[in-house]
Amino acid sequence: MLTELRLSALGVVDEAVIPLGPGLTVLTGETGAGKTMIVAGLGLLLGARADASMVRHGKPRAVVEGRWTGTRHLAALLDELGAEEDDGELLLSRHVTAQGRSRAIVGGVQAPIGTLASLTDELATIHGQSEQVRLAHPERQREILDSFASPALLPRYRADWAERRRLATELDQLVTQAQSRARELDMLRFGLAEINAVEPQEGEDEELAAEANRLMDAEDLMRLAAQSQAMLSGDEQDFDAPSAVAMLGQARKHLINLAERDTVAAPLAAKVHDVEALLGDLAADVAGYAADLVADPARLEAVGERRAALASLTRKYGPSLGDVLAWARDASCRVGDLEHSDERIEELRQRIRDLDERLAEAGRQITAERVQAAERIAQRVVGELQALALPHARLVFEVTPGELGPHGADAVELLFSANPGSTPGPLGRVASGGELSRVRLALEVVLASGAEGHTFVFDEVDAGVGGAVGLEIGRRLKRLAAASQVVVVTHLAQVAAFADHHFVISKSSDGQVTTSGVSPVSGKDREAELARMMGGQQDSQAGARHARELLALARD
Numbered sequence: 218m219l220t221e222l223r224l225s226a227l228g229v230v231d232e233a234v235i236p237l238g239p240g241l242t243v244l245t246g247e248t249g250a251g252k253t254m255i256v257a258g259l260g261l262l263l264g265a266r267a268d269a270s271m272v273r274h275g276k277p278r279a280v281v282e283g284r285w286t287g288t289r290h291l292a293a294l295l296d297e298l299g300a301e302e303d304d305g306e307l308l309l310s311r312h313v314t315a316q317g318r319s320r321a322i323v324g325g326v327q328a329p330i331g332t333l334a335s336l337t338d339e340l341a342t343i344h345g346q347s348e349q350v351r352l353a354h355p356e357r358q359r360e361i362l363d364s365f366a367s368p369a370l371l372p373r374y375r376a377d378w379a380e381r382r383r384l385a386t387e388l389d390q391l392v393t394q395a396q397s398r399a400r401e402l403d404m405l406r407f408g409l410a411e412i413n414a415v416e417p418q419e420g421e422d423e424e425l426a427a428e429a430n431r432l433m434d435a436e437d438l439m440r441l442a443a444q445s446q447a448m449l450s451g452d453e454q455d456f457d458a459p460s461a462v463a464m465l466g467q468a469r470k471h472l473i474n475l476a477e478r479d480t481v482a483a484p485l486a487a488k489v490h491d492v493e494a495l496l497g498d499l500a501a502d503v504a505g506y507a508a509d510l511v512a513d514p515a516r517l518e519a520v521g522e523r524r525a526a527l528a529s530l531t532r533k534y535g536p537s538l539g540d541v542l543a544w545a546r547d548a549s550c551r552v553g554d555l556e557h558s559d560e561r562i563e564e565l566r567q568r569i570r571d572l573d574e575r576l577a578e579a580g581r582q583i584t585a586e587r588v589q590a591a592e593r594i595a596q597r598v599v600g601e602l603q604a605l606a607l608p609h610a611r612l613v614f615e616v617t618p619g620e621l622g623p624h625g626a627d628a629v630e631l632l633f634s635a636n637p638g639s640t641p642g643p644l645g646r647v648a649s650g651g652e653l654s655r656v657r658l659a660l661e662v663v664l665a666s667g668a669e670g671h672t673f674v675f676d677e678v679d680a681g682v683g684g685a686v687g688l689e690i691g692r693r694l695k696r697l698a699a700a701s702q703v704v705v706v707t708h709l710a711q712v713a714a715f716a717d718h719h720f721v722i723s724k725s726s727d728g729q730v731t732t733s734g735v736s737p738v739s740g741k742d743r744e745a746e747l748a749r750m751m752g753g754q755q756d757s758q759a760g761a762r763h764a765r766e767l768l769a770l771a772r773d
Contacts, residue, residue, distance in 0.1 A: 218237075218239060218285065218286050218287050218671065218672060219237050219283055219284070219340075219341065219672050219702060219704075220236070220237055220238070220256075220284045220285065220286055220306065220700045221235065221236050221237060221283065221284040222234070222235040222237060222258065222259065222282070222283050223235075223280075223281070223282040223283075224254070224255070224258045224268055224275035224281055224282075225279065225280040226272060226273040226278065226280065226522070227257070227258050227271060227279040227281060227357065228251065228257070228271060228279075229251045229397065230251055230254050230258075230273070230383060230478050230734075230735075231273060231725060232542050233255075233734065233735040234668060234735075235255070235760050236737075237718070237737055238702075238717070238718055239701070239702055240702070240717030240718065241694055241695050241696075241697075241698035241705065241711065241716050241717050241718070242639075242700045242702075242703065242704045242705070242716060242717065242718040242719075242720070243704075243705045243706075243707055243713045243716040243718070243719050243720070244704070244705070244706045244707070244720050244722060244726075244735075245452055245706075245707060245708070245713050245719070245720075245721055245722070245746060245750060246721050246722035246723055247723075247724070249349065249403075250577035251722050251724060252706045252722050253676075253706075254271075254312075255706070255722065255735070256674060256706055257271065257344065258281040259281075259283075259341070259343060259674055259704075260311070260312075260343055261281045261311040262281055262283045262309050262311055262333075262337060262339075262341075262395070263333075263334065263337040263338075263341055263343060264321075264331070264334025264337060265316070265334075265360065266334045267311070267313040267319040268317050269313070269314070269315055269316060269317035271313055272313055272314070272315045272762045276315065276427070277314065278312055278313060279312070279313045280310060280311070280312050280313075280314065281310065281311045282308065282309070282311075283308075283309045283310075284306045284307070284309075285307045285340055287307075287309075287378055287670050288302065288307045288478075288679065290339065291336060291339060291340075292411045294336060294710070295323070295324055296334075297305070298323055298324070298326050299326045300323045300324025300325060300326045300327055300328070301324045301325055301326075302324060303324075306587075307323075307324055308324060308325070309321070309322070309323055309324075309333070309336075309337070310320075310322045311333070313409060313698050317542075318532060318702055320335040322542070323336060326649055331460060331587065333450065337565075338634075340671070340672060340674055341671065341672035341673070341674060342671065342672070342674070343674040343676070343713075344661060344673065344674065344675050344676065344678065345656065346771070349570075350354075350567075351754075352613075352644065352645075352653065352656070352657055353643075353644055353645025353653070354645070355628065355629060355630050355631075357646040358393055358614070358629050358631040358644070359624060359627070359628075359629035359663065361594075361631075361660060362373060362591060362594065362614050362616075362629050362640050363499060363536070363587070363589055363624075364664055365590050365593070365594045365663070365664060366586050366587050366589075366590030366591075366594075368582070368583040368586045368625075369577040369582075369586070370582050370583055372624060373576065373579065374576060374579045374580065374583060375624070376751040377575055377576055377579070378576060378621075378622075378623050379603055379623075380572065380586070381569060381572040381576065382572070382660075382665035383622075384565050384568055384569050384572070385569060386429045387565060388562060388565040388566065388569065391558055391562050392559060394492060394560065395558075396762075398555050398558055401551075401555065402552060402555045403573045405548045405551055405552050405555070406452070406552065407550070408533070408534060408544070408545075408548060409549065410617040411530070411533075411547055411704040412530060412534065412541060413542075413545075415527065416527050416532060417527055417530060417538055417541060417542065417547070418519070419459045419538070419539065419542060421527065421538060422527050422531075422537070425520055425523055425524050425527070426524070428520055428634075429517065429520045429521065429524065429655065431506060431510075431513075432513060432516060432517040432520065433517065435510055435511065435512040435513075436691070437511050439510045439512075441489070442475075442506055442510060444502060444506060445503050446498055446500065446504055446507055447460070448460065449461045449462060449499060449500040449503060450462045450500040450504075451497065453576035457537075459539045461496060461561045462493075462496060462497070462500060462502075465492065465493050465496055466493070466739060468489060469486075469489045469490070469493060470612060472485050472486040472489050472685070473486050473743070474621075474669055478548065499719060531699060543578035558741050559603060563709065572761075573621075576621055577621065577626075579625075580626035580627075581626075581653070582622055583625045583626070583627070584616065584625065584627050585594075587614075587616045587625075587627055587629070588616050590614075591613075591614035591616055591629075594611045594663060595614055597615055597663045598612050598656070598659045598660055598663055599611065599612050601662055601693065602656065602765070604656060604692075605655040605658070605659060605686055605689045605690065605694070606655075606685060606686045606689060607635055607652065607655060608654075609632045609634075609635065609636055610633070610635050611632075611633070611636070611639075611641050612631070612632070612656070613631070613632040613633075613641050614630075614631055615629070615630045615632055616628075617630070618627055618628075630643060631643070631644045632644065633647055633648050633656065634647065635647075635648070635649075635652055644656065651686070652711075654678060654679065655690075657678065658675075658678050658690055658693060658694075659693075661673065661675075661697070662693045662696070662697055665697050665700075665701060670700075670701065670702075671701045671702070672701065672702040672703075672704065673702070674695065674702045674703075674705075675694070675703070675705045675747075676706045676708070677706055677707065677708065678690065678694075678705060678707070678712075679707050679708065679709045679712050682688075684709070684711050685711075687708050687709035687710075687712050688711045688770070689713030689772075690709070690711075690712050691711055691712040691713075691715035691771065692715065694715060695715040695771075696714065697753055698717070709750065709768065710747040710751045710764070711746075711765060713746075713747060713750060714747060714764075714767045714768050714770070714771035715771045718737065719737065719738050719739070719743050719746070720735050720736065720737050720738070721737075721742075721746050722734070722735050725738065741761075741763075742766040743768075744761050744768070745760075745761065745763060745764070747763075747767060747768070748760030748764045750759055751763055751764070751767075
């Protein structure tokens with residue numbers, strides 16, 4: 218239940234707080250006073266589209282806030298959002314900037330507008346003039362029938378239909394793209410054959426580049442290695458040439474002699490042994506390196522040919538050998554997919570055949586449930602219409618089986634006649650504005666019988682009807698409000714008299730800016746407002762007497 222509605226800078230409403238309670242709440246006021254903005258504010262809370270024109274002139278933003286109780290059944294969704302209740306109440310708000318940007322806050326957490334709409338669908342429903350227009354369309358008429366019938370298989374049917382549509386799209390693509398798949402398969406197979414013929418190895422290009430460099434510089438490398446070896450261990454051609462090994466051996470002898478004479482020098486003698494061992498290892502390593510160096514023109518030519526073969530692959534399949542190998546792996550997977558396309562086509566066709574059988578069976582059961590429900594809802598709505606001064610009304614939900622579609626195999630049309638002897642025709646063509654309003658109300662009363670705790674908002678549900686019918690509309694709204702919260706914008710005193718809570722929207726102007734305010738009325742003030750609505754003077758005794766009589770009639 219909505220316990221409070223707060224509006225700020227919304228159209229002509231500067232600031233307004235409307236405390237709401239259970240039962241029937243009516244909003245009245247002169248034409249142009251701003252009642253529409255109250256409904257528009259509720260619409261924003263329920264996820265309606267926002268635009269900059271809603272923001273009061275000169276204000277940076279409009280804000281609508283609503284406090285709700287009885288949201289325990291939404292606990293899972295609120296937990297998923299991270300939203301929290303405040304002392305058992307859920308605060309919803311909608312902000313609209315002067316530039317038209319909008320955001321929604323649910324329980325202290327910003328949420329997408331779509332999430333707000335799905336959340337509040339469980340809390341409230343607004344029925345405005347647009348709903349009266351929608352009622353004339355077969356799609357809305359089918360939705361109404363399904364709301365009453367609740368076909369057990371309809372959710373599963375819709376899921377199967379969506380799956381069938383997805384599979385059919387995939388099948389169509391596979392069939393129509395057969396030639397392009399064949400061309401792609403040939404291209405991939407050619408590339409894989411070319412790569413497999415070369416058999417490249419990971420990192421091979423870098424190893425070959427290093428080997429080519431060694432082979433091309435072999436003579437220079439051998440000369441440098443020989444010079445280094447001679448300096449370390451001596452020149453075989455010149456025995457008198459100095460070497461690091463020989464000089465270090467002489468240094469070792471002197472340091473040993475020094476250590477024998479002075480114990481402080483003992484560590485120096487020890488270190489020279491370590492250096493001598495390291496120098497010997499280095500000399501051996503240099504000799505081994507030199508021995509491995511060879512000038513091999515044949516090997517250099519073979520390496521060049523291999524690098525050329527690898528380069529031909531990198532020109533086609535990637536900037537590096539690693540990219541070539543990655544392309545080959547992906548191409549192998551894609552070839553597998555393409556080679557199994559025919560199998561996939563047959564699999565899709567079989568799955569679609571299975572779904573068609575299941576959809577056809579479910580469609581027949583849904584049709585049967587709709588036909589049965591159509592009779593029941595028509596009888597109950599006709600009973601309501603008779604009480605709404607349409608004693609000869611006839612209403613038929615015509616269910617015509619047809620081809621399978623997203624909502625079953627039926628076309629649903631609401632047929633109506635108001636006069637005896639008239640053949641029922643399409644509601645949108647044969648019903649007047651007043652009759653359409655009454656049909657809409659009768660449907661809502663019937664559909665809402667199982668919606669305890671829900672909030673219903675009716676915007677000018679009494680459009681096009683007179684006083685006597687207004688009393689019956691008021692009675693039905695009052696009855697609906699026994700189990701649900703009902704908020705009504707009305708011009709009829711006969712409807713307003715049934716209210717548990719009555720608010721008046723009034724406007725004032727300083728000559729430049731118009732402002733609307735919202736005030737609760739009771740007692741004499743309420744009598745005066747009802748007198749105004751009946752066309753009398755607010756302060757006339759006759760008008761007040763008529764208002765009291767109307768209130769007494771509503772109580773009775």
